[in-house]
Amino acid sequence: MQRGSVGTCGTCACQVKALNNNTVVEIKDEKPKTMQRGSVEVLRLKLAPHFNKNDKIRLACQCIVNEDVIVEKFEGFCGHQYDKLKW
Numbered sequence: 001m002q003r004g005s006v007g008t009c010g011t012c013a014c015q016v017k018a019l020n021n022n023t024v025v026e027i028k029d030e031k032p033k034t035m036q037r038g039s040v041e042v043l044r045l046k047l048a049p050h051f052n053k054n055d056k057i058r059l060a061c062q063c064i065v066n067e068d069v070i071v072e073k074f075e076g077f078c079g080h081q082y083d084k085l086k087w
Contacts, residue, residue, distance in 0.1 A: 019067070
């Protein structure tokens, strides 16, 4: 279910891992940073059900990936059950 890619629902939360330390994941409407959350992600992931429990979680709708990365999705509607890997 897509909500418009604005980062408000949190359902696309996933863990993005770099294949190397130089991987850059761009953030919508911000300068590219290396694997850091954008301002929208910071605000949304402070809220339920995420509550900043995992600092490696990103919102897929807020990332522009230009290289190969490893993406992990967790159980739960918003991918918030970090102890249960879905894929």
